[in-house]
Amino acid sequence: MVLCPIFACSSNNSSPDLDPSVIESIKQIASTEGFKPYEGNPVVDVGPAGSWDAGALGSMTVLIAEDVFHLYYESWGQRSEKEWDAAEYESLQIGHATSPDGIHWTKDPANPALPRGGEADFDRTGVWDPYVIYEEGLFKMWYGGGGGSQPNFGWAYATSKDGSHFEKKGLIGIGNQTGVEDCHVVHDMESGLYYMYYWYGWDEPEGLYLVTSPTETGFDFNEAVNIKIEGDNSYMKKFGHVLRDKDGWHMFYSNFVQPHCPNSITRYAYSTDGIHWEAKNKRLVRGHDSEVLKLADDLYLMFSSPQNGFDRTGTDVRLSVYKGTLKDLAVKAPFFEIDPPSPLEGKKFHIATGDDPPTTFHFKPEGEVVLSEDWNTEDPYTFNAYYIHEGRQVQIMGEG
Structure with missing residues (x-):
């Protein structure tokens, strides 16, 4: 993989030329102390019962084109309380909403902006995880397709001139395998390279x-570089949305615990080269899958899914607003109360039940517990879950 040196890179995250009155109205709900949740949340909600987006919303991407704010999102047409259901998954399509100010949104009457494919198409069982940028009069979308009852899925590309009607261009790249998801793209205008961060x-x-x-x-996924975030010992760190400016590279990400990210907190990491990352603030906003839009050098909007809302019925889109620079986020306190630590935090227990193999329970901050099955010391099976500790009772929820 070819990467440009830091001094040769530019960013497509330049400040938009917005009406000063719009900027001033947004500043009125912003805080210099960090990303402050908007009191009028949610800004985009699920549709009425029976509509194409009645189930849940997520994986939003936000941009500005010709003074109009555009928000794209995946939507479940059906979503129950089940942790997973293939038929519900296959109701996933991609929607579009617009706004004059980034706060008040109207869904596109032409929705879904990107429908799932026909019976002969790879994406016939759903389209999801959109990421959109606007360049030279063209909306460019990367998205995932397939899954559900279809074991294989892949990453694809589509374009639109009006932002409402997209033409699918098909699967992209080399080594585009099942497992690629949650992509975020930065276009370095000076080198001409597209940087795709994905899971x-x-x-x-x-x-x-x-x-x-x-x-x-033209992405060759066989040449991809694994990204690590130093200074954050969460078991899984996902949803890496990256911005680039004169100060360096900025990533907004979250801890990840199935089934619905019950303890998710949006975090901030910094890098000088886009590859080597260090966590700078692990408590920005409750929630996950956060997309950050730059309005000025000291004004940013964050759109995110609520805590305990990953792929969950009724999940909506929330807004938080920050007046300040990204590099200053490292010292900002969160806009929520931090739960007192559990007496279990930091402790490990080795437990065997009946004929089951012994399991190590490692209790960590923010309700996370990492479980390792110890019977196979060369390749132990390890996963994380969420725990609630009340008195003498410990309830563990997650993969296991």
């Missing part, structure tokens, strides 16, 4: 990757 599920818990391409579709 590769088969490499959990270290599934964050970076791959580059000189074109929108």
Whole structure:
């Protein structure tokens, strides 16, 4: 993979030329102390019963084109309280909403902006995880397709001139395998390279990757670089949305625990080269899958899914607003009360039940517990879960 040196890179995250009155109205709900949740949340909600987006919303991406804010999101047409259901998954399609100010949104009457494919198409069982940028009068979308009852899925590309009607261009790149998801793209205008940060599920818990391409579709996933975030010992760190400015590279990400990210907190990491990352603030906002939009050098919008809302029925889109620079986020306190630590935090227990193999329970901060089955010391099976500790009772919820 070819990466440009830091001094040769530019960013497509330049400040938009917005009406000063819009900027001033947004500043009125912002805080200099960090990303402050908007009191009028949610800003985009699920549709009425029976509509195409009645189930849940997520994986939003936000941009500005010609003074109009555009938000794209995946939507479940059906979503129950089940942790997983293939038929519900196959109701996933991609929607679009617009706003004059980034606060008040109207759903596109032409929705879904990107429907799932026909019976002969790879994406017939759903489309999801959109990421969109706007360049030279063209909306460029990367998205995932397939899954559900179809074991294989892949990453694809589509374009639109009006932002409402997209033309699918097909699967992209080399080595585009099942497992690639949650992509975020930065276009370095000076080098011409597209930087794609994504999650590769088969490499959990270290599934964050970076791959580059000189074109929108030429990514060679076989050449991808594994991304690690130093200073954060959460078992899984996902949803890596990256911005680039004169101060360096900035990533907004979250801890990840199935089934619905019950303890998710959006975090901030910094890098000088886009590859080597260090956690700077692990308590920005409750929630996950956060997309950050730059309005000025000292004004940012964050759109995210609520805590305990990953792929969950009724999940909506929330807004938080920050007046300040990204590099100053390292010292900002969170806009929520921090739960007192459990007496179990930091402790390990080795437990065997009946004929089951022994398991190590390692209790960590923010309700996370990492479990390792000890019977196979060369390749132990390890996963994380969420725990609630009340008195003498410990309830563990998650994969196991």
